[in-house]
Amino acid sequence: MIGKQIIDVISENVKQNQPVSYEFLIQKFGWFMLITVISALTSYSSFLLFAFASNRVSKNIRDQAHEKMQQLPISYFDDKPAGKISARIVNDTEVLRNSFYQNFSNQVLINLLMVIGIYIALFLVSPDVGLALLLLLPFFFVWQLIYIRIATPINKNWREIISELNSLTAEIIQGVSIVQLFHQEEKMLEEFEEKNQAWLDNRIRSIRLDGILSWDFSTFIKNIVMFFLLLYLGTQFTSGFLGYSMGTIFILINYLSSLFDPILNLVRIMPTLQQALASGERVFELLDEAIETDSTQPLAFSNGEITFDHVTFGYDEQNQVLKDIHFKVNPGETVGLVGHTGSGKSSLINLLFRFYDPQEGAILIDNQPIAKCNRESVREKMGIVLQEPYLFSGTIASNVSMQDQSITDEMIIQALEKVGAHPLLAKLPQGIHEEVIEKGQSLSSGERQLIAFARTLAKNPKILILDEATSHIDTETEAIIQNAMNVVKEGRTTFIIAHRLSTIQQADQILLLDQGEIKEQGTHAQLLALDGQYAQMYRLQAKSAQG
Incomplete structure (x- = not known):
């Protein structure tokens, strides 16, 4: 809005051959710097807040997972390699911390506030344009549903493969003397390379999906919407119906570009969310495991019969x-x-x-x-x-x-x-x-x-x-x-x-x-x-x- 006011005042003064008030420019520049500083401080504070909170939450979840592991019945461990269980407690909680509690939560909050703020500003400047751009929201919502449906099994499989790689590596290290004694190095290498290749294939599928639904396509949609906005403004101008000032046109184009940035950030962060959800599901599966019911009655030892x-x-x-x-x-x-x-x-x-x-x-x-x-x-x-x-x-x-x-x-x-x-x-x-x-x-x-x-x-x-x-x-x-x-x-x-x-x-x-x-x-x-x-x-x- 400050940019709109500056452009409109300057263009009007130039049109009327009047000097621009430096006091007005300094005042608007001062407001602009104040808003910029507040925005920077808010961004820095939110980063620290979410960073501290995410690490604390991650520690608590890891502590709970470790405690739950020790409360589980022995039968739980009968058919589960140690590497898979340790991967849930250590690796998956770290992915959950980095991808969800810190980066995702922080980015989602900031970008959602930006989207809401920009839509409010758009309606104040041009209710028609703001209403038309609301049609983007259901489109992006459906888009995300499609992405989630395709990405969820890919990311779950990815975390499972990482657990298997951990288990296989631990098994080889623990049995290294037997591996060398029986000349099984090549076989162990083949097994590891096969599992590692499965990891690579999974990541390539994920990258292709992200490239189609999260990056290239989103930029294409942004350019299409920008084209239609310019087409609308151009048609209004050639028909003699344009009721917008130069500042308003500038601010509409700027708001549209600014609107897409947080929306596309939300879209592009979905791979991170999906990875975090895949890890979180594995961690919470462990946390949700039923522990053994136990009596409160102690056994009183006397002579050991x-x-x-x-x-x-x-x-x-x-x-x-x-x-x-x-x-x-x-x-x-x-x-x-x-x-x-x-x-x-x-x-x-x-x-x-x-x-x-x-x-x-x-x-x-x-x-x-x-x-x-x-x-x-x-x-x-x-x-x-x-x-x-x-x-x-x-x-x-x-x-x-x-x-x-x-x-x-x-x-x-x-x-x-x-x-x-x-x-x-x-x-x-x-x-x-x-x-x-x-x-x-x-x-x-x-x-x-x-x-x-x-x-x-x-x-x-x-x-x-x-x-x-x-x-x-x-x-x-x-x-x-x-x-x-x-x-x-x-x-x-x-x-x-x-x-x-x-x-x-x-x-x-x-x-x-x-x-x-x-x-x-x-x-x-x-x-x-x-x-x-x-x-x-x-x-x-x-x-x-x-x-």
Whole structure:
């Protein structure tokens, strides 16, 4: 409007051969500079506001996603690669922050305000032109619906491919030694290149769509509308009906150009929005996952008595992996679980930890059905050493204490010494404060296993589970651990999933599982006297050891 007034005054003064008032020009220039400064400050403030807000929102969403991940049942992770889940928590929330909360929200607000302001100004200058230009809004609305319908599956597929690339890369890194040992480098490269090519093909489809519907076409529409406006003004002028001043003509053309800029910005930002929505959908799918319902009733541990009362379980209801399992373990007893791969040994332990609940029967600890107790309280007094010990980045001390502030350095050292890890401590310059790289790769498998044992012992559990914990260590280390366990398992109920039958010969009872059923039960001597599957397995291992 200021430009219109300046042009009209100057043109009128020139027409009448009158001088232009410098006071008028300075006044209008002052208003123009004031509006320009206010606009710049508003733009800068909105950028800071949305930048701070978007980063805060992104952090909160990432925190919620991480928290939700830890609340999900173990079954959620059964068929999902770790890379895909981490991509949702880290990568997708970053896309959501950058593409939506910061850039999109900021741009949409500014451009919408500009569109509204320009339409108001157009109606004040020329209601006819303003009304005619309102026809652009339904056109652009339909245009966006078409774009969204085509772009949504493309962008969803794009985020899925990125997740698969993350998973494939993580898998290759974790198994790099096996890849090189079996000369699988070319095959892994082919798989990665194939997935990467799928990513490129997806991006090319997206670029073509954006080029047609977001850039070239939008500029074409702008030029067409500008042509019709000039045609209208020209027709009015040649017919002698033009009632617009030079300033009004200038401001109409300027407003039309200014109107298209924010509208086209809104159109062109749609690819960013679609990418953000694709990422947001994946993040909110994770946030919307149903968590396990849990009881508020705590499990009160007393002496560690365990009863499996006719338990039947399957990871899906059609395929049972445990069938009518029934046995009792008295406090302080050691139970050996043996059987071929897939017989149900690990599933039995998963039920004891309440990672899953049985479809039939009940599991009782100290005469309390654990299905009616809070999961955290069930696991609080349990310790486990897995076949493949997992060490976190940090120190030996942090891996033993697991950040439990009540476990002192003296308790950590004592736990390590009990499991026979004093030679390990003696060779480390910083002792228990020695740095541990990812997964403890600088340590031998036996040393990692000793640290895992110490971690469990430092927790001082009532119930101890050893999941084939001696299968990856040498005979000498096994003897050290076995001797330590004979001391520390006193007063604890212990389950040992055993591959080497020598580790369970002193067990109070041994359960031989086969296809989810207890086929044989008794002490080592009783099962040898039975001369069944256990005795056969024992003879085969003894023969193998002698050979």
